[in-house]
Amino acid sequence: MHQYIIKRILLLIPTLFLVTVIVFTLIRIIPGDPALLVLAGPGGEGTFTEEQLQAMRHKLGTDQPLHIQYATWIWGLLRGDLGNSIFYDRPVAAQLAEALPVTLELTIIGMLLSFLIAVPLGVIAAVKRDTIIDHLASLITFTGIGVPNFVVGVLVVYLLVSAFDWLPPLGYADLWQEPLKNLQQMIFPALVLAFYNLAFTARVTRSSMLEVLWEDYVRTARSKGLGEPVVIFLHALKNACLPVVTVSGWQLARLMGGTVIIETIFLVPGIGRLLVDSIFQRDYPLIQMEVLVIAAMILFVNLIVDITYGLLDPRIRYA
Amino acid sequence: MAHRWFGSPKSIIFAPLLLALLFIIACGGSATAPPPPTSKPAAAPAATQPSGEAVTSAPVPTAQPAAASPELIGVAPGGKYGGVLQAYQNTQPEDWDPHPCGSGNCMSAISKMYNQLLKRNPLKPDEMIGDLAQSWEATEGGNAYIFRIHDGIQWWDGEPLTAEDVAFSIHRMIDPQARRPRSGFIRNYVEKAEVLDPTTVKVSLKFPAAAFFSYMGSDYMSIVPKHVIEAGVDINKFDNIVGSGPWKITDFRQGSDYEFVKNEDYFKEGLPYFDGIKVFIIPDPGRAIASFLAQQVLICGFPYCNFIPEEFEQLEQQGSDILKVWWEPPSIIGYLNLNVNHKPLDDPRVRRAIHLAIDRDELLEAGGGGRWTIGSVLHPSFSIGEEEIRQLPGFRKPKDEDIAEAQRLLAEAGYPGGQGFPPLTAIARTSVAFYADAGAIIKQQLKDALGIDTITIQVMESAAGMVAYREDQWDMSPLLNGLINTDPEDILMQAYTPNAAWNFSRWTDPKFDELFAKQTSEQDPAKRLEILRELERYLLTDANDHVVELWWQNHAWVVSNQIGGMVAAPPLTNCCMKLEHLWLER
Numbered sequence: 001m002h003q004y005i006i007k008r009i010l011l012l013i014p015t016l017f018l019v020t021v022i023v024f025t026l027i028r029i030i031p032g033d034p035a036l037l038v039l040a041g042p043g044g045e046g047t048f049t050e051e052q053l054q055a056m057r058h059k060l061g062t063d064q065p066l067h068i069q070y071a072t073w074i075w076g077l078l079r080g081d082l083g084n085s086i087f088y089d090r091p092v093a094a095q096l097a098e099a100l101p102v103t104l105e106l107t108i109i110g111m112l113l114s115f116l117i118a119v120p121l122g123v124i125a126a127v128k129r130d131t132i133i134d135h136l137a138s139l140i141t142f143t144g145i146g147v148p149n150f151v152v153g154v155l156v157v158y159l160l161v162s163a164f165d166w167l168p169p170l171g172y173a174d175l176w177q178e179p180l181k182n183l184q185q186m187i188f189p190a191l192v193l194a195f196y197n198l199a200f201t202a203r204v205t206r207s208s209m210l211e212v213l214w215e216d217y218v219r220t221a222r223s224k225g226l227g228e229p230v231v232i233f234l235h236a237l238k239n240a241c242l243p244v245v246t247v248s249g250w251q252l253a254r255l256m257g258g259t260v261i262i263e264t265i266f267l268v269p270g271i272g273r274l275l276v277d278s279i280f281q282r283d284y285p286l287i288q289m290e291v292l293v294i295a296a297m298i299l300f301v302n303l304i305v306d307i308t309y310g311l312l313d314p315r316i317r318y319a
Numbered sequence: 320m321a322h323r324w325f326g327s328p329k330s331i332i333f334a335p336l337l338l339a340l341l342f343i344i345a346c347g348g349s350a351t352a353p354p355p356p357t358s359k360p361a362a363a364p365a366a367t368q369p370s371g372e373a374v375t376s377a378p379v380p381t382a383q384p385a386a387a388s389p390e391l392i393g394v395a396p397g398g399k400y401g402g403v404l405q406a407y408q409n410t411q412p413e414d415w416d417p418h419p420c421g422s423g424n425c426m427s428a429i430s431k432m433y434n435q436l437l438k439r440n441p442l443k444p445d446e447m448i449g450d451l452a453q454s455w456e457a458t459e460g461g462n463a464y465i466f467r468i469h470d471g472i473q474w475w476d477g478e479p480l481t482a483e484d485v486a487f488s489i490h491r492m493i494d495p496q497a498r499r500p501r502s503g504f505i506r507n508y509v510e511k512a513e514v515l516d517p518t519t520v521k522v523s524l525k526f527p528a529a530a531f532f533s534y535m536g537s538d539y540m541s542i543v544p545k546h547v548i549e550a551g552v553d554i555n556k557f558d559n560i561v562g563s564g565p566w567k568i569t570d571f572r573q574g575s576d577y578e579f580v581k582n583e584d585y586f587k588e589g590l591p592y593f594d595g596i597k598v599f600i601i602p603d604p605g606r607a608i609a610s611f612l613a614q615q616v617l618i619c620g621f622p623y624c625n626f627i628p629e630e631f632e633q634l635e636q637q638g639s640d641i642l643k644v645w646w647e648p649p650s651i652i653g654y655l656n657l658n659v660n661h662k663p664l665d666d667p668r669v670r671r672a673i674h675l676a677i678d679r680d681e682l683l684e685a686g687g688g689g690r691w692t693i694g695s696v697l698h699p700s701f702s703i704g705e706e707e708i709r710q711l712p713g714f715r716k717p718k719d720e721d722i723a724e725a726q727r728l729l730a731e732a733g734y735p736g737g738q739g740f741p742p743l744t745a746i747a748r749t750s751v752a753f754y755a756d757a758g759a760i761i762k763q764q765l766k767d768a769l770g771i772d773t774i775t776i777q778v779m780e781s782a783a784g785m786v787a788y789r790e791d792q793w794d795m796s797p798l799l800n801g802l803i804n805t806d807p808e809d810i811l812m813q814a815y816t817p818n819a820a821w822n823f824s825r826w827t828d829p830k831f832d833e834l835f836a837k838q839t840s841e842q843d844p845a846k847r848l849e850i851l852r853e854l855e856r857y858l859l860t861d862a863n864d865h866v867v868e869l870w871w872q873n874h875a876w877v878v879s880n881q882i883g884g885m886v887a888a889p890p891l892t893n894c895c896m897k898l899e900h901l902w903l904e905r
Contacts (some may be wrong), residue, residue, distance in 0.1 A: 032782035033789070040785055040820075041413065041421035041500055048498060056498075087413060088573065089555065095573060154605060161609040170405070170599040170615050171576040265603055269575035277411075277574060282782050 001310065008303050015299060016292065020077075023291040024070050032282040034086045035060055060086055062284070073288065083285035087278070092289045095274060100293065103263070103270030105175055106193065107255050109186055114194035114201055114251070119244070121198075122205025123237060126213060137202065144199025149258050153192045153265040160188070172269045189266035193258050197251045204247055208240035215239075242313055249305035253298045395884055395900070402903035403595045404882070407607050408620030411573060411600045416555035417541035418492055421500030423801065423893045426538050427620050428598065430896035431579055432562035433541035436466050436485065437532075441900045444889045447536045451480070451563075453518075461527030461842045467519050472586040474544050476561050482520040486512040487545035489522060500820070501539040501803055501893075504812060505531060507839075526840045529847055530808040537803050538896050565591040565899040576600060585899075592884070592902035604630055612638050617879035618898075624877050627752060628688050631875050642879045645888035649692055649699050649871035651801045652810065653682075653753075655761060658794050658824040659865045663741055667863035668728040674867050675713045675725035676768040682760055683870050686753045694868030696815075696855040701807045703852050711859055722768045729769050737770025743794040745776045748784035757797040757869070788823045799872075803893040807851050808839060814866060815858070826865035830857060881905060 035056035039048040048056075057063040061072065076083055082092040125137035160167055168188055173181035212218060213236055221235045222228075259272030267273075271290055278286040412425040417433055420426050438450040449455075451468045458465055472480040489512040492502040499506070508528035513521045524531055534540060547554060547561045554560055557571045563586070566579035580595040598620045601607040608626070610616045611634055626634070635644045655677070663669045683691045693714060695702040708714050712721050726736070734740045745762065747754040758776045765771040774795075779787065787793045800821055802809050814821040816835065834854040841847040858864055874892045878885050883904045889895040 030783065031779070031786045033786050036785050036789055037782055039498055039500075041425075048500075052496075052498060090573075098573065157606055157609050161613050165613060167609055167613045167615055170601075170610065171597065172572060265606060267575070267599070267601060267606065269572060273574050280780065280782060281413075 001307075004310075005303075005307060008306065012296075012299050012303070016296060019292055019295040020074065020288070021070075023288050024066075024073065027279075027282075027284055027287050028066065030282075033057075033062070034282040034284060035062055037282055038086065073285070082289050085278070085283050085286045087281040087283045087286075092285050095286065096271070096289060096293060099269060099271040099274045101175075102172065102268060103256070103259050103272060105182075106186055106190055106259060106263070106268060106270055107252065109190035110193040110197070110255050110258075111248070111252065113190055114197035115244075115248075117194070118198040118201035119205050119237075119241070122202040123209055123232060125202065125206040126209035127232065129210065134206075137206070141199040141202045144195045145203070147195075149192055149196055150261040150265065152195055153189070153262050156188055156192055157265060168266065170267060172267075185266070185268065189262045189268055192266075193255055193262050196258070197255060200251070201244055201247065204243050205240065208243050209236060212236045212240045238312075242309065245305060245309055245312060249298075249302040252301045256294050256298060398589075398592055398884060399902045399904060400592050401594055403597055404593045404618065404898070404901070404903065405616050406596060406598045406618050406620040407601050407610060407616040407624070408598050409600070409602055409604070409607065409625035411571075411577070412557075414555055415557045415560060416553075417539060417543065418488075418502040419498045419500070419555065420502075420539065421498075423896075426501075426893065427896045428568075428577060429541065430538040430564070431566040431596065431898065432560055432564040432568060433543065434472075434563050435536060435538065435540050435542065436468070437536035438538075438897075439536055439889060439891075439894050441889070441895050442886055444887050444895070447533065450536075451485070451542055457532075458521075459523075461524075463521055463523045464532065465515070465519060465521050469586055470518060472563060473584060474547075474561050474563055475567055475582065475584075476544075476547075478544065478546055478561075479517075480542070480544070480563050481517045482514040483517075484545045485520045485542050486514050487548075488540075488542045489520075491543065491548075492540060501537070502541075504803075504809075505534050505540065507812070508534075527842050528839055529841060529844075530804065530806040530839065533804050533806045534809075536894075538894060539803060565897055566596060569595075574600060587899070591897075591899040593898075596898065608634055611642060611877060611879075614641060614879065614881070617642075617881055617903075618901075619877050624875060626875075626877075628686070628690055628872075631877070632688075634877055640880075642877055643885075645876040645878055645885065646690075647874050647876070647888045647892065648890055649873045650890065650892045651799050651872045651874060652694060652814075652868070653686070653691075653757070653797065653799050653870045653872060654694060654814070655757075655867040655869060656796045656798050656821060656823065657865045657867065658791070659826045660791070660824045661743075661794050663732060663734065664743075664794060666732045668732040669734075670863045670865075670867075672725040672728040672732070672769060673765065674863075675721040675728070676718075676765055677713070677761060677867060677869070678718060678764055679714060679869055680716070681764070682757055685756060685760060686870065687872055691870045691872045694870045696810070696858045696868060697807045697851060698802065698805060698810060699871055700805070701848060701851060703855055708859070713859075718768075725769055729771075734771075737766075737772060740771050740773050742773045742775065743771075744787075744792070745774050746784050746787050746793045746796040747776055747778045748781050748796075749778060750781040750784075751799055754778075754797045754799075761797070791824075793823075797869075801874075801892040803891065805890055811835060811854075815864065822865060824865055828862055828864065831862060831864070 035053055038060070039053060039056055054063065061069060064072070073083065082096070084091055085095060088095070121137050121140070125134045128134050157167065168185045169181055173185060175182045218231060218236050221231045259270055260276055261272070262268070263270045263273040264276060271294065275287065275290045278290065408424070408427065410424050412428040413422070414420040414425040415429060417426065417429045420429055434450045436450060436452040437447050440446040440448045451472065452466045453469045455464060455466045457463070466485065468480070468482065468485060474480055489509060491497070492499060493506045493509050495506065508524050508526075508531040510523040510525050513523070515521055542563070543554060544561050552559050557568050557577070560568055565582050565585050565587070567582050569578045569580050571577040576597060576599045578595060578597045581591055581593065585591065599610070599616060601610060604626055607616070608630060631644050634642065657664045657670055657673070659665055659670070679693055683689070683693065692699060693705050693708055695708055699705070702708070709716070712724065715721065729735065729737065745758045747758040749755070755776065755778050762774045762776060765774065788796070798821055800810065800813050813819055815831065816822065817825055817827045831854065834850060834857065838847050838850040838854065841850060859868070876888055881904050882901050884901040
């Protein structure tokens with residue numbers, strides 16, 4: 001097991017290296033010149049001379065050949081220098097330090113909500129198979145899977161303002177300083193973000209439960225006179241949750257992707273919103289680091305999932 | 320037993336109850352209302368407040384400062400102190416230094432922290448009044464201006480604001496090597512600025528420039544602290560700012576909001592009214608509208624009330640009891656920019672044919688729903704006027720005669736019925752939603768009228784579109800241009816002069832140059848207007864330039880009924896951003 005974990009950690013290095021190459025290349029394939037954007041402004045009204053444009057490119061380092069730019073970036077990374085945002089002239093590290101905890105909080109709440117709601121929903125649907133409860137659960141889950149989360153997000157905003165004349169407070173409140181306000185701001189985007197995952201996890205839970213509910217060991221547990229909650233939660237669900245754990249890594253990636261839209265709709269100043277802004281502004285250093293950080297997080301969670309998988313199922317040992 | 324539990328009503332309502340609980344937690348407190356004002360000011364008679372919202376611009380361009388008033392806006396009767404104004408802005412400032420700032424987006428934040436020599440009177444938007452300047456005069460036949468600033472003005476750090484700062488700032492604005500997208504407009508006029516005494520500065524011009532005076536009232540011409548900049552401090556970082564203006568910035572959270580508190584030592588006694596301003600960055604218009612309706616925000620962080628006419632109207636209807644939409648006079652022109660270096664648009668006959676064939680009214684209806692007016696070279700208040708314009712070929716109705724002439728010109732250029740017309744790329748940037756619609760309408764009109772079926776519309780996000788302009792990978796493009804000055808020269812310098820920002824293909828014309836030079840130094844406003852109108856007629860009829868004028872559109876302020884002191888919308892999209900004259904009623 002230890003060897004497996006070490007191998008997986010070592011494997012992260014070439015994977016992250018590949019991510020750096022891909023993100024560095026992709027962002028430069030899209031048309032756009034950061035120097036031009038800095039000089040002309042977001043609306044493009046600014047006037048400037050060719051000399052000023054060249055000087056700005058030189059200042060930003062975008063006049064260098066691509067391999068030099070890449071090497072400069074990687075060398076900076078290895079030294080702990082993440083560079084400066086082109087557009088805001090602020091250290092990338094400082095911007096990530098502000099945005100990352102916000103997105104992490106949103107993602108964690110989203111994950112928790114999705115599991116807290118999805119697992120009981122899936123279990124109930126399986127236990128009450130082909131009843132009205134099961135059909136209702138199916139309706140919820142198919143809606144969650146079928147409706148894009150940005151549509152749900154916009155609908156939630158309009159529902160809140162039209163039905164309750166209320167919206168989550170504007171301006172980000174820190175979790176530790178203003179926990180109640182923070183919860184008001186985070187709960188709805190987290191719910192919207194969790195909706196798809198909730199639906200998907202509930203479907204997976206239901207299917208797994210249906211498989212294990214008719215297994216011999218479940219029948220044996222019942223015949224031993226164990227209470228139904230004990231049978232379902234301790235015997236059936238424990239084995240049924242393996243596929244749920246498997247998809248959780250993939251779900252985190254989806255949640256991180258969802259934050260790009262949801263953070264914009266709900267005005268959450270996290271890494272998703274920062275990523276959107278930085279792409280429009282062709283803020284290369286910022287985009288590169290944001291993508292790299294997101295990729296690293298997803299890789300890390302997948303590693304955790306794999307390890308957990310082994311711990312949950314004694315039959316699976318990686319050594 | 321457990322089967323019964325799962326089927327019981329308790330378990331069925333468990334999940335909704337959990338959600339309801341979460342909702343109750345979330346809705347536990349309200350953040351909609353800003354803190355209320357706490358006290359009333361001592362009564363101080365000052366500015367009168369004209370009623371009504373209509374704004375009319377001056378009938379002639381102001382060449383001399385005679386029309387300006389040196390009066391400060393004082394404390395208004397009924398003005399209330401206190402409270403924090405919550406405002407909406409669609410994007411965060413990209414600059415914090417007023418001189419490199421090139422958009423209303425950054426200037427609406429920056430303007431609150433600095434002052435100019437002059438400003439527009441927010442109570443009478445046609446009028447120029449002193450900001451830092453107490454008095455002024457034109458001398459040497461209009462070749463120089465002398466400005467005297469108020470005594471005792473201080474920077475936030477306690478240093479006095481003197482004529483040294485004014486002269487330094489003007490030289491900084493005209494620095495040829497520096498990025499000066501808008502403050503650099505006065506480069507064309509200003510020779511130098513000299514300090515005559517600690518409160519007096521003389522600005523010498525290259526010629527008696529008619530537009531110089533009104534440019535000095537623009538927020539972009541802010542006076543910055545010489546001692547701070549000379550000490551090597553980068554004032555393009557928000558936490559380094561040392562201003563003189565009514566609001567001091569206290570925080571900027573990227574992607575979220577920025578905050579100001581009142582400058583208690585502001586040199587305009589009794590101003591400003593709010594204790595502070597908190598600006599929330601809301602990129603999604605739908606969410607911004609919802610925030611207005613929930614009264615989370617009370618005003619646009621002017622000028623970026625980033626709504627299309629339908630959205631303004633939606634707010635007017637749904638929020639009629641809580642807010643008011645203040646429509647500005649037209650201050651944004653929409654036109655089709657043509658690349659005069661590319662075939663076949665390098666042929667004046669083809670450009671003329673396009674000009675004649677386009678039906679502006681269809682665009683006016685599609686984009687403005689009847690609120691926009693017909694395009695002209697000059698701002699409608701200086702233009703030859705809609706009545707005359709609608710008699711001109713290309714603008715008149717019915718269009719039969721113009722389309723016949725356009726077809727003839729196209730055939731003469733070698734493309735009868737549009738046959739053999741080379742492929743054209745029309746760039747429509749996503750920064751304005753209507754660009755793509757306008758492009759599609761024009762494409763269809765040119766196909767119907769002239770048989771041109773080779774136009775490809777490329778919808779591009781702003782960054783990619785700007786590269787296409789810069790690298791000459793475009794043939795035509797719908798564009799908007801917001802004015803920063805009501806002087807007619809502003810639009811000419813932004814779109815028509817050889818180095819204008821929106822003259823991408825560098826169209827030039829000797830007669831245009833001659834008339835432009837003639838009007839810019841004409842000191843008699845009436846004579847200048849005559850020359851300007853001659854120039855306009857030339858551009859609309861014979862010049863066959865790179866611009867097809869389409870429409871003028873008006874922008875609007877959305878202002879909550881909780882805000883007092885709002886008496887008129889400004890005449891420009893890019894002005895009047897300090898908000899020092901407004902207060903919270905409750």
